[in-house]
Amino acid sequence: MTDYRTLRVALLGAGAVGSQVAALLRRHADELADRAEARLELAGIAVRDVDAPREADLPRELFTTDAETLIVGSDIVIELMGGIEPARTYILQALNSGADVVTANKALLATHGSEIFDAADQVGASVYYEAAAAGAIPIIRPLRDSLAGDRVVRIMGIVNGTTNYILDRMDTEGAEFADVLADAQALGYAEADPTADVEGYDAAQKAAILASLAFHTSVPLDAVHREGITQVDKAMMDAARHAGYVIKLLAVCERLTTDAATEAISVRVYPALVPRTHPLASVHGANNAVFVQAEAAGNLMFYGAGAGGVQTASAVLGDVVSAARRHIAGGVGVGESTRANLPVVPIGHVTTRYQITLEVDDRPGVLATVAGILSDGRVSVATLEQTVVAEANGHPGVARLVIGTHRAREQDLSETVERLAASGVVERVVSVLRVEGD
Amino acid sequence: MTDYRTLRVALLGAGAVGSQVAALLRRHADELADRAEARLELAGIAVRDVDAPREADLPRELFTTDAETLIVGSDIVIELMGGIEPARTYILQALNSGADVVTANKALLATHGSEIFDAADQVGASVYYEAAAAGAIPIIRPLRDSLAGDRVVRIMGIVNGTTNYILDRMDTEGAEFADVLADAQALGYAEADPTADVEGYDAAQKAAILASLAFHTSVPLDAVHREGITQVDKAMMDAARHAGYVIKLLAVCERLTTDAATEAISVRVYPALVPRTHPLASVHGANNAVFVQAEAAGNLMFYGAGAGGVQTASAVLGDVVSAARRHIAGGVGVGESTRANLPVVPIGHVTTRYQITLEVDDRPGVLATVAGILSDGRVSVATLEQTVVAEANGHPGVARLVIGTHRAREQDLSETVERLAASGVVERVVSVLRVEGD
Ligand SMILES: NC(=O)c1ccc[n+]([C@@H]2O[C@H](COP(=O)([O-])OP(=O)(O)OC[C@H]3O[C@@H](n4cnc5c(N)ncnc54)[C@H](OP(=O)(O)O)[C@@H]3O)[C@@H](O)[C@H]2O)c1
Ligand SMILES: NC(=O)c1ccc[n+]([C@@H]2O[C@H](COP(=O)([O-])OP(=O)(O)OC[C@H]3O[C@@H](n4cnc5c(N)ncnc54)[C@H](OP(=O)(O)O)[C@@H]3O)[C@@H](O)[C@H]2O)c1
Numbered sequence: 001m002t003d004y005r006t007l008r009v010a011l012l013g014a015g016a017v018g019s020q021v022a023a024l025l026r027r028h029a030d031e032l033a034d035r036a037e038a039r040l041e042l043a044g045i046a047v048r049d050v051d052a053p054r055e056a057d058l059p060r061e062l063f064t065t066d067a068e069t070l071i072v073g074s075d076i077v078i079e080l081m082g083g084i085e086p087a088r089t090y091i092l093q094a095l096n097s098g099a100d101v102v103t104a105n106k107a108l109l110a111t112h113g114s115e116i117f118d119a120a121d122q123v124g125a126s127v128y129y130e131a132a133a134a135g136a137i138p139i140i141r142p143l144r145d146s147l148a149g150d151r152v153v154r155i156m157g158i159v160n161g162t163t164n165y166i167l168d169r170m171d172t173e174g175a176e177f178a179d180v181l182a183d184a185q186a187l188g189y190a191e192a193d194p195t196a197d198v199e200g201y202d203a204a205q206k207a208a209i210l211a212s213l214a215f216h217t218s219v220p221l222d223a224v225h226r227e228g229i230t231q232v233d234k235a236m237m238d239a240a241r242h243a244g245y246v247i248k249l250l251a252v253c254e255r256l257t258t259d260a261a262t263e264a265i266s267v268r269v270y271p272a273l274v275p276r277t278h279p280l281a282s283v284h285g286a287n288n289a290v291f292v293q294a295e296a297a298g299n300l301m302f303y304g305a306g307a308g309g310v311q312t313a314s315a316v317l318g319d320v321v322s323a324a325r326r327h328i329a330g331g332v333g334v335g336e337s338t339r340a341n342l343p344v345v346p347i348g349h350v351t352t353r354y355q356i357t358l359e360v361d362d363r364p365g366v367l368a369t370v371a372g373i374l375s376d377g378r379v380s381v382a383t384l385e386q387t388v389v390a391e392a393n394g395h396p397g398v399a400r401l402v403i404g405t406h407r408a409r410e411q412d413l414s415e416t417v418e419r420l421a422a423s424g425v426v427e428r429v430v431s432v433l434r435v436e437g438d
Numbered sequence: 439m440t441d442y443r444t445l446r447v448a449l450l451g452a453g454a455v456g457s458q459v460a461a462l463l464r465r466h467a468d469e470l471a472d473r474a475e476a477r478l479e480l481a482g483i484a485v486r487d488v489d490a491p492r493e494a495d496l497p498r499e500l501f502t503t504d505a506e507t508l509i510v511g512s513d514i515v516i517e518l519m520g521g522i523e524p525a526r527t528y529i530l531q532a533l534n535s536g537a538d539v540v541t542a543n544k545a546l547l548a549t550h551g552s553e554i555f556d557a558a559d560q561v562g563a564s565v566y567y568e569a570a571a572a573g574a575i576p577i578i579r580p581l582r583d584s585l586a587g588d589r590v591v592r593i594m595g596i597v598n599g600t601t602n603y604i605l606d607r608m609d610t611e612g613a614e615f616a617d618v619l620a621d622a623q624a625l626g627y628a629e630a631d632p633t634a635d636v637e638g639y640d641a642a643q644k645a646a647i648l649a650s651l652a653f654h655t656s657v658p659l660d661a662v663h664r665e666g667i668t669q670v671d672k673a674m675m676d677a678a679r680h681a682g683y684v685i686k687l688l689a690v691c692e693r694l695t696t697d698a699a700t701e702a703i704s705v706r707v708y709p710a711l712v713p714r715t716h717p718l719a720s721v722h723g724a725n726n727a728v729f730v731q732a733e734a735a736g737n738l739m740f741y742g743a744g745a746g747g748v749q750t751a752s753a754v755l756g757d758v759v760s761a762a763r764r765h766i767a768g769g770v771g772v773g774e775s776t777r778a779n780l781p782v783v784p785i786g787h788v789t790t791r792y793q794i795t796l797e798v799d800d801r802p803g804v805l806a807t808v809a810g811i812l813s814d815g816r817v818s819v820a821t822l823e824q825t826v827v828a829e830a831n832g833h834p835g836v837a838r839l840v841i842g843t844h845r846a847r848e849q850d851l852s853e854t855v856e857r858l859a860a861s862g863v864v865e866r867v868v869s870v871l872r873v874e875g876d
Contacts (some may be wrong), residue, residue, distance in 0.1 A: 138584030146576030149755020297752035313737035317587020
């Protein structure tokens with residue numbers, strides 16, 4: 001066996017992901033050494049409770065509650081505790097002591113990424129976070145390295161498995177949101193408190209990370225427009241299907257030109273109508289996929305498991321091997337490239353296509369009124385479908401109008417919808433959805 | 439503007455890919471400098487004919503026919519000439535002079551990869567070849583880096599755009615091979631001499647490259663089993679559709695256990711039946727996709743354009759930026775990992791499922807004879823469908839038997855098919871196809 005140099009690896013956290021990382025580090029030690037050209041010695045595992053039951057069979061003597069001491073003298077520190085503190089402090093401590101850091105902590109990177117990358121730059125260390133954007137799907141290296149000579153125009157990502165699972169079942173089974181959510185919770189696909197997933201917080205963190213990488217710009221989390229899927233109901237799903245779409249929670253990161261003809265980006269998370277023929281429409285269950293449009297490369301898609309302990313551990317270990325190779329090869333780490341520093345425009349300035357579903361009085365002149373309000377609001381109609389919903393004896397019935405718009409500015413559109421709602425001829429605004437990917 | 443160090447870049451070849459690389463290097467010079475943390479100075483372009491018309495508008499003074507002189511003193515050499523010689527000699531010259539090399543030359547890497555990687559190792563330089571395996575699709579970094587801590591079990595790739603275009607049109611239009619090929623040639627999707635594509639040579643080169651990376655083993659091109667698509671006809675396509683499959687030319691790279699219980703791999707290219715529900719089945723037109731199964735990460739898929747001048751240029755430029763960053767960061771290049779050194783088994787030892795279509799005499803006892811030959815040959819039947827093809831007055835008619843097998847060993851299967859053909863009850867062996875991805 002080759003006589004490799006030994007690198008000291010500290011693991012912080014042994015939960016769903018950490019326990020699998022520890023198990024794989026031990027089980028595949030020889031293979032990993034060949035990949036990394038270094039032996040990866042798991043020096044210890046910091047947890048809150050050394051006696052807690054673990055998913056993998058790991059020697060008790062590896063565990064400690066003293067993360068700070070464990071970090072000292074480590075070459076590579078793997079942070080899999082989650083949350084902001086103490087993860088942030090430990091990562092900074094590790095970098096300042098010269099260690100490379102591997103983390104899957106999207107919450108931390110989306111909020112304190114700049115601080116962490118700057119700290120790494122200061123000492124010439126590297127931060128690896130393949131698992132933070134789309135779980136097991138390799139997306140960080142493709143964006144950072146493979147597309148480094150290209151210009152990303154647009155990313156559309158299904159980056160949250162829980163919401164994709166829910167929406168997919170609503171679509172295929174015609175079920176209601178609440179029922180599928182309850183089922184997903186029972187099956188372990190959704191957490192007891194599903195807020196982070198169903199309200200789009202998790203997807204927004206990932207969108208911030210992806211947009212930062214793709215556009216070489218530090219994107220603060222609060223610049224990401226975020227809407228969840230709790231408003232999506234069976235009727236919207238059925239209407240989408242009828243029109244040849246499926247509803248997906250998308251993270252959209254887009255390069256655009258402002259009114260002042262300067263370059264900017266938009267980063268947003270919301271449920272959107274995706275044409276059934278689009279590759280993202282056939283991403284089923286809890287799977288994730290990231291669709292990337294680049295100027296030269298054209299359309300690319302990356303598909304796989306966006307979460308899961310062992311799946312995520314694969315991405316973490318890939319980073320550990322990269323970190324080890326860098327240690328062995330020598331040289332300084334290459335920091336994040338944020339030189340483009342593009343402004344993030346607010347959602348009101350974004351243009352997309354929309355589908356507006358209205359219930360209107362079914363009497364003469366109503367359509368003209370609706371059309372007038374739309375054109376006054378600079379919202380141009382591409383398709384229109386009217387169906388009669390209910391008709392009462394002698395009374396005017398209710399008609400349903402499904403309006404597909406050309407690209408319109410979000411601000412114009414929302415003002416127009418308000419005016420429609422207050423027009424007296426609209427009984428109910430059933431839904432307003434953006435159309436993406438057509 | 440930041441004051442970057444300048445790196446000298448030599449470009450060999452200005453054809454479909456090279457001219458786009460040159461144009462992008464010049465057009466995006468500032469952005470590339472920010473990505474690479476170095477100015478990339480295009481020192482010259484070696485071609486055969488300096489006066490030949492070029493797809494991009496490039497200053498005539500950049501062109502030279504003297505590649506050797508151009509290489510001297512370069513930091514990065516981009517080889518986009520294609521073919522074995524003089525590409526091989528120039529690449530070795532570049533590496534030996536300390537330059538990093540970027541190439542898209544699958545023919546060269548599949549035949550002389552070891553020699554080139556060894557030469558790079560000797561001097562601590564790196565060879566980048568993202569564009570050599572699947573055009574614009576980032577697949578090299580995911581396999582080499584992202585999955586470095588995982589174990590790849592299987593790769594199924596649609597890695598040749600021309601054949602996918604042909605098969606897709608045969609499938610969707612019910613057209614014959616020769617007609618679609620002629621059309622593809624007229625449209626520029628297939629070359630005047632289509633052999634490299636339709637006989638699977640191009641796919642086999644890519645399979646050798648992908649398998650080498652995925653299994654950390656140097657896979658010689660002649661260990662790759664190769665069959666093309668010229669035998670695929672409308673009847674086979676129709677039968678596949680009827681059975682819920684689509685025929686795709688697949689590059690399959692697989693980890694397996696030999697009879698002696700040792701680890702080995704199989705690398706093969708052939709048209710195979712893929713279930714319509716498999717993600718690879720919805721890869722249409724000239725697109726490529728690589729489906730990867732890994733022990734921890736599970737199923738991943740990478741999708742995009744497998745060829746095209748500007749698309750491929752994107753991958754080449756990503757490599758140029760990586761090479762530049764390595765120059766700036768310092769340290770030695772990390773060579774290819776071939777330590778696993780697994781044996782490649784011949785096709786006869788591979789097991790897959792098969793679909794055998796036979797025309798047999800439609801009389802009593804025939805099915806029993808066929809079943810007997812199959813079971814004697816250790817080929818176990820999973821599904822069987824019999825339909826009557828033709829019936830003549832008083833004479834026995836012809837029946838069509840479609841037999842789906844359980845996993846069988848290729849050698850057993852081909853011997854069994856020979857015995858069936860010689861049995862006296864089989865009129866014609868219509869087709870024998872492997873089933874992959876179910
Ligand atoms: N789970 C996934 O599928 C997935 C996918 C992608 C990314 N991620 C990210 O990966 C990270 C880890 O996720 P996870 O699901 O593995 O989390 P988890 O199951 O909740 O595990 C957290 C681990 O960290 C330890 N820990 C927490 N606070 C600590 C502290 N103050 N001091 C020492 N140890 C502490 C816990 O110790 P005890 O066990 O003693 O309580 C536990 O072992 C998170 O950033 C998450 O966002 C997870
Ligand atoms: N085209 C694609 O879509 C694609 C996709 C993936 C990978 N690739 C790979 O990329 C490489 C280049 O492909 P390509 O399509 O760009 O090839 P190409 O259009 O045939 O261009 C070849 C270029 O190399 C020059 N050249 C050839 N032999 C030379 C020699 N002995 N000395 C100096 N210059 C020489 C030619 O010069 P002249 O112009 O003066 O004749 C020409 O500019 C190949 O390895 C190919 O397999 C191509």
